Amino acid sequence: MSYFTGLTEEELGLFVDLYELTMARAYRAEGMTERALFTLHFRKLPPGRNFVLACGQHYGALLASALHFPREQVDRLAQLDMFEDDFLEWLSAFRFSGDIRVMPEGTPVFPHEPLLEVDAPVAEGQLLETLLMNYVNTETVLASKAARMVVAADGRPVVDFGMRRMHGYDAALRGVRAYRTAGLAATSNVLGSFQHGLAASGTMAHSFIQAHRDEMEAFRTYARLYPGTTLLVDTYDTLGGVDKVIRLVRDEGLKVNAIRLDSGDLAQLARDARQKLDEAGLADIRIVVSSGLDEWSIRDMVEAGAPVDGFGVGTKLGVSEDAPAMDFAYKLTEYAGEPRLKNSPGKKLLPGRKQVWRYRDRDGRYRYDEIGRDREEREGEALLATVVRDGEPEGPGPDCEASRERVRRALNDMPERLLDLDETDQPYEVRISDQLENLYQEALAAVTPDKGGS
Amino acid sequence: MSYFTGLTEEELGLFVDLYELTMARAYRAEGMTERALFTLHFRKLPPGRNFVLACGQHYGALLASALHFPREQVDRLAQLDMFEDDFLEWLSAFRFSGDIRVMPEGTPVFPHEPLLEVDAPVAEGQLLETLLMNYVNTETVLASKAARMVVAADGRPVVDFGMRRMHGYDAALRGVRAYRTAGLAATSNVLGSFQHGLAASGTMAHSFIQAHRDEMEAFRTYARLYPGTTLLVDTYDTLGGVDKVIRLVRDEGLKVNAIRLDSGDLAQLARDARQKLDEAGLADIRIVVSSGLDEWSIRDMVEAGAPVDGFGVGTKLGVSEDAPAMDFAYKLTEYAGEPRLKNSPGKKLLPGRKQVWRYRDRDGRYRYDEIGRDREEREGEALLATVVRDGEPEGPGPDCEASRERVRRALNDMPERLLDLDETDQPYEVRISDQLENLYQEALAAVTPDKGGS
Numbered sequence: 001m002s003y004f005t006g007l008t009e010e011e012l013g014l015f016v017d018l019y020e021l022t023m024a025r026a027y028r029a030e031g032m033t034e035r036a037l038f039t040l041h042f043r044k045l046p047p048g049r050n051f052v053l054a055c056g057q058h059y060g061a062l063l064a065s066a067l068h069f070p071r072e073q074v075d076r077l078a079q080l081d082m083f084e085d086d087f088l089e090w091l092s093a094f095r096f097s098g099d100i101r102v103m104p105e106g107t108p109v110f111p112h113e114p115l116l117e118v119d120a121p122v123a124e125g126q127l128l129e130t131l132l133m134n135y136v137n138t139e140t141v142l143a144s145k146a147a148r149m150v151v152a153a154d155g156r157p158v159v160d161f162g163m164r165r166m167h168g169y170d171a172a173l174r175g176v177r178a179y180r181t182a183g184l185a186a187t188s189n190v191l192g193s194f195q196h197g198l199a200a201s202g203t204m205a206h207s208f209i210q211a212h213r214d215e216m217e218a219f220r221t222y223a224r225l226y227p228g229t230t231l232l233v234d235t236y237d238t239l240g241g242v243d244k245v246i247r248l249v250r251d252e253g254l255k256v257n258a259i260r261l262d263s264g265d266l267a268q269l270a271r272d273a274r275q276k277l278d279e280a281g282l283a284d285i286r287i288v289v290s291s292g293l294d295e296w297s298i299r300d301m302v303e304a305g306a307p308v309d310g311f312g313v314g315t316k317l318g319v320s321e322d323a324p325a326m327d328f329a330y331k332l333t334e335y336a337g338e339p340r341l342k343n344s345p346g347k348k349l350l351p352g353r354k355q356v357w358r359y360r361d362r363d364g365r366y367r368y369d370e371i372g373r374d375r376e377e378r379e380g381e382a383l384l385a386t387v388v389r390d391g392e393p394e395g396p397g398p399d400c401e402a403s404r405e406r407v408r409r410a411l412n413d414m415p416e417r418l419l420d421l422d423e424t425d426q427p428y429e430v431r432i433s434d435q436l437e438n439l440y441q442e443a444l445a446a447v448t449p450d451k452g453g454s
Numbered sequence: 455m456s457y458f459t460g461l462t463e464e465e466l467g468l469f470v471d472l473y474e475l476t477m478a479r480a481y482r483a484e485g486m487t488e489r490a491l492f493t494l495h496f497r498k499l500p501p502g503r504n505f506v507l508a509c510g511q512h513y514g515a516l517l518a519s520a521l522h523f524p525r526e527q528v529d530r531l532a533q534l535d536m537f538e539d540d541f542l543e544w545l546s547a548f549r550f551s552g553d554i555r556v557m558p559e560g561t562p563v564f565p566h567e568p569l570l571e572v573d574a575p576v577a578e579g580q581l582l583e584t585l586l587m588n589y590v591n592t593e594t595v596l597a598s599k600a601a602r603m604v605v606a607a608d609g610r611p612v613v614d615f616g617m618r619r620m621h622g623y624d625a626a627l628r629g630v631r632a633y634r635t636a637g638l639a640a641t642s643n644v645l646g647s648f649q650h651g652l653a654a655s656g657t658m659a660h661s662f663i664q665a666h667r668d669e670m671e672a673f674r675t676y677a678r679l680y681p682g683t684t685l686l687v688d689t690y691d692t693l694g695g696v697d698k699v700i701r702l703v704r705d706e707g708l709k710v711n712a713i714r715l716d717s718g719d720l721a722q723l724a725r726d727a728r729q730k731l732d733e734a735g736l737a738d739i740r741i742v743v744s745s746g747l748d749e750w751s752i753r754d755m756v757e758a759g760a761p762v763d764g765f766g767v768g769t770k771l772g773v774s775e776d777a778p779a780m781d782f783a784y785k786l787t788e789y790a791g792e793p794r795l796k797n798s799p800g801k802k803l804l805p806g807r808k809q810v811w812r813y814r815d816r817d818g819r820y821r822y823d824e825i826g827r828d829r830e831e832r833e834g835e836a837l838l839a840t841v842v843r844d845g846e847p848e849g850p851g852p853d854c855e856a857s858r859e860r861v862r863r864a865l866n867d868m869p870e871r872l873l874d875l876d877e878t879d880q881p882y883e884v885r886i887s888d889q890l891e892n893l894y895q896e897a898l899a900a901v902t903p904d905k906g907g908s
Contacts, residue, residue: 001851003516004463005631005649007623009456014645015623017615018656021644026662026679036665062457076648082680122665129659133618134626141621161471164587165779167595169461169469170622172588177459190475191468194530195459202472205583207786208480210794211490211576221480226536236797236901263798315779324773325619332661340664343690344717397455447690 006169013069013091014076017130021077024123025087034336035098036122037353039114040132041331046144046323050418050427053147053407054109055178056139057116058387058398061100063135064128065388069094098124100388103356105403106143106181107383108410108418110430112348113356113371114384115140122335129330137328138171139178143407145295145320146182149313151411151419152299157185157310159201161290162318163192175318181403183411185310197400203260203288203312209235216244223254230258230288233273238264242273246280258286258309266291267306274307288312294321295421339443350436351443356383364413372433460623467523467545468530471584475531478577479541488790489552490576491807493568494586495785500598500777504872504881507601507861508563509632510593511570512841512852515554517589518582519842523548552578554842557810559857560597560635561837562864562872564884566802567810567825568838569594576789583784591782592625593632597861599749599774600636603767605865605873606753611639611764613655615744616772617646629772635857637865639764651854657714657742657766663689670698677708684712684742687727692718696727700734712740712763720745721760728761742766748775749875793897804890805897810837818867826887 007015027033045052069077069091078088098120109115115136118125149158160179163172176192186201187193193200204222209232212218219231219241233241238261248254259277261269266289277285289301290312301308315321331349332340339351352373357380359367370380386394417424432440461469481487499506523531523545532542552574563569569590572579603612614633617626630646640655641647647654658676663686666672673685673695687695692715702708713731715723720743731739743755744766755762769775785803786794793805806827811834813821824834840848871878886894 002463002520003513003851004466005627006461007627007645008460009458011645012458014648015617015626016644017617017642018644018647018654019642019658022656022676022680023658023662026675027665029679030675032665036661038661059457066456077644080654122661126659126661130618134620134623137619138622163469163471164584164784165591165782166588167621167773167778168592168624168628169588170624172469173459173461174622188471188473190470190472190531191461191465193472194468200472200534202476204473204477205580206796207490207492207576207580208477210786210796211481211486211789213789213792213794221484222476225480225483226476234797315781319621319773319778321778324621324775324778325769327769328619330618332664335665335667338667340667342660342664343688397457 010070011073012063012131013067013094014073015131015134016127020127020129022082023126025083027123027126028087028090033121035119036125036332037334038118038125038129039331039333039350039354040116040136040328041112041114042326042328043111043347044327045111046326048421048423049144049323050420050424051108051110051414052140052144052326053182054103054107054115054140055105055143055181056136057102058105060132060135061102061116061387062393062397064131065096065100065391065393067094067096067128067131095391096120096124096128096388097391098388099386099390101384101386103383104385104406105398106407106410108414110369110428112350112430113369114354117353117384119353133328133330137326139174141320141324141326142171142175143178143182145317145323146179146184147407147411148295148421149298149311149317150183152295152302152421153311154302156302156308159310159312160184160187160189160317161312162314163189165315166318172318177400180400181407183404183407203230204232206232206235215241216248219244219248220252220254223248223256227255228257230260231256232260232262234261234263238269239272239276242276245285246276246282249282249285250280256285258288260312261287261289262291266308267301267304270301270306270308286310290314292316299421339439341443341447343447348440350432351439354436357381358383360413366414366428368429368431370431370433371436373435373439376433376435464524465527466517466585467521467548468527469585469588470581474581474583476536477580479537481577481580482541482544487575489573490579490786491788492572492579492583493785493787493804493808494570494590494782495566495568496780496782497565497801498781499565500780502875502877503598503777504874504878505562505564505868506594506598506780507636508557508561508569508594509559509597509635510590511556512559514586514589515556515570515841516847516851518585519550519554519845519847521548521550521582521585549845550578550582550842551575551845552842553840553844555838555840557837558839558860559852560861560864562868564823564882566804566884567823568808571807571838573807587782587784591780593628595774595778595780596625596629597632597636599771599777600633600638601861601865602749602875603752603765603771604637606749606756606875607765608756610756610762613764613766614638614641614643614771615766616768617643619769620772626772631854634854635861637858637861657684658686660686660689669695670702673698673702674706674708677702677710681709682711684714685710686714686716688715688717692723693726693730696730699739700730700736703736703739704734710739712742714766715741715743716745720762721755721758724760724762740764744768746770753875793893795897795901797901802894804886805893806890808890811835812837814867820868820882822883822885824885824887825890827889827893830887830889
């Protein structure tokens with residue numbers, strides 16, 4: 001008997017909230033087959049954040065556009081005793097026929113901006129909701145946290161060590177894609193490395209030293225087997241461990257590229273270790289640190305000038321500890337060509353099919369964004385592009401290396417204040433076009449408490 | 455081209471941190487084939503918590519014991535250019551040969567108590583680390599958060615609506631298992647419901663009402679198709695929505711079991727809606743609420759006596775917002791029959807093979823736990839039992855309904871103060887036996903800064 005559980009590509013259609021299915025059936029039963037527009041966006045940045053990186057929407061769109069319900073899965077749904085045969089047959093034949101527009105992977109995104117819009121017969125758009133939201137939330141949350149670490153490390157490599165405390169294997173694996181996009185240097189996650197093309201990297205655990213009892217012997221074995229490895233020096237006494245590394249390299253001619261510090265006052269230990277290594281003529285041995293790091297502790301070490309050459313980050317990245325979820329919503333904003341809103345006091349919801357334009361100054365720096373109606377003519381860079389048309393993929397698929405380069409440039413082109421780890425008092429400006437504002441007012445006027453009182 | 459990514463059972467061996475593989479190879483290269491003991495535990499409860507529910511360790515143990523490396527996966531590892539053929543052959547033939555002891559799924563667990571111990575040749579035990587930690591962290595974090603919601607709801611059903619904001623599909627699916635164990639009533643997650651046997655449940659989304667424009671028509675359609683359904687009444691005007699439900703049921707004879715409130719002052723709206731329903735003679739229509747709920751907002755509504763019959767919880771459960779990870783560690787604590795520790799000032803690590811005994815008073819209430827050496831004779835209930843022996847599953851596999859019943863009884867048998875949502879000033883007592891304390895002191899004395907300085 002296997003205890004393995006998970007999701008196969010055949011089961012993807014069942015990765016859905018029950019109400020998407022019951023609503024889809026109801027639309028069909030009523031003959032409501034008009035097209036609807038669904039907008040994926042968020043209303044607020046996580047506390048202390050000035051931007052997030054939109055990730056997962058292009059991959060999610062391509063995946064969702066291929067959604068189907070094999071017979072075996074439809075048979076499982078039949079067991080629920082909620083759906084008549086006619087609807088189950090429709091599911092069996094289901095192929096997405098609509099359009100999806102998305103921002104490119106790794107685009108910095110701000111409140112109210114659509115990351116993705118689905119334009120499809122309403123039942124079809126409804127069925128994609130859960131899958132798209134789960135995909136985008138997971139990768140956006142992880143990439144956005146990773147970008148903060150990259151910014152804080154100021155050019156020093158940041159490596160993912162977090163898979164053991166991430167939420168399940170899908171997050172751990174797709175996290176590697178998000179980390180690659182965000183600019184991390186490597187990951188300890190072997191399968192993630194294979195799947196998403198970020199370099200695999202690893203050092204050694206305390207258990208290896210403890211099993212040997214003789215730390216010197218453990219170091220010697222490892223350096224012989226893995227020339228140029230990183231040795232973990234804090235199992236018993238950190239600076240004593242550094243002395244042993246020096247002896248190994250100087251007296252025995254073994255090649256060691258780096259030492260890792262994983263406990264104690266990392267900045268001070270790094271200084272002391274650096275001094276020992278330098279005095280021994282081993283200026284080329286690098287120092288990497290780990291141990292509950294987040295963007296603030298990384299920044300503090302960098303700002304203090306601690307001689308740290310790289311950072312291994314785990315839990316606080318892997319669960320995006322301070323902001324493990326965002327308030328993404330997937331909202332119906334148009335039906336049968338008419339703008340539609342719900343009554344949400346204090347929450348602005350933008351109706352209809354939209355576009356986001358990004359404006360830059362002469363040096364390429366971001367000036368402001370504008371959200372408008374899709375058909376407006378604008379000078380700025382239009383961020384939403386069609387990647388699924390009439391149910392078929394359109395244009396080149398996402399390329400993770402290109403996404404990474406997009407992020408690298410974006411972090412260079414964004415106003416400096418947005419890169420601050422704390423919340424700026426001058427948030428990035430996102431304008432609403434006059435045409436869209438007019439449509440919003442019009443749609444809002446149609447949302448009256450006595451409506452639908454037939 | 456498929457954009458589906460994930461993990462197959464064949465790839466499970468590669469769901470590993472790179473250093474587990476490099477260490478395993480090094481142990482082999484040195485002929486270090488003695489048995490080691492690895493202990494999975496945590497040192498601190500998440501802030502504000504008085505217990506957590508140990509979950510995932512039995513499933514994880516059975517899964518890990520079946521780990522193997524099919525040829526295709528070994529070929530991928532060969533590409534890394536780090537491993538010689540001899541080690542790759544060993545991986546190809548790898549079958550876990552050790553023992554694993556675990557606490558039953560759903561056991562309340564406290565700091566320093568082993569949830570799981572692996573006793574195996576050191577390379578084998580090392581290879582299981584990442585998989586076991588990821589499994590246990592994910593399910594323990596989610597079940598523990600869910601248990602708080604169940605406690606706060608004080609007998610009212612709590613339903614999972616969170617899959618859209620959970621971290622990937624594996625967490626969303628295995629989350630359903632954790633939620634079932636913790637006592638949730640149902641889930642919106644269709645595949646999760648099929649996989650893990652928790653009832654599927656769902657209402658309707660605002661998009662359904664918006665697409666109809668006429669709220670009454672949307673309600674009518676849904677209630678006709680799904681007699682006894684729950685109608686979402688806050689799209690335009692909450693109490694106006696309630697009036698429509700009343701007309702539907704009284705004038706048109708449709709059957710509606712509940713209304714859902716998803717915005718505004720939920721307690722007050724529940725009171726007003728209750729009054730309207732009662733005055734209309736519809737005392738049997740229940741009121742369920744959702745909208746960013748957590749255990750505190752649930753408790754507040756319950757304590758205020760708000761007429762709420764059920765709670766739908768999403769994001770704050772799905773990412774365990776206030777405690778998305780725990781500080782689980784998988785530590786080598788014995789090698790070749792000798793206790794082994796690392797130098798961890800201020801962090802107590804208990805050496806050797808251990809057992810946890812739970813002591814109760816005459817009424818069955820928990821009194822205290824004791825951690826001791828495995829072979830000590832004790833009166834209390836021993837919590838760790840062998841589930842894998844010589845690499846093979848032993849005893850009955852986990853049964854989710856039995857785990858759920860275990861949790862139900864545990865929440866009844868725990869001291870009241872531990873069920874408080876805030877941190878008690880009298881944490882549950884966990885004793886260390888004299889024999890274990892002696893072993894600890896002995897092992898600690900062996901950890902001296904100058905050790906291993908050959």
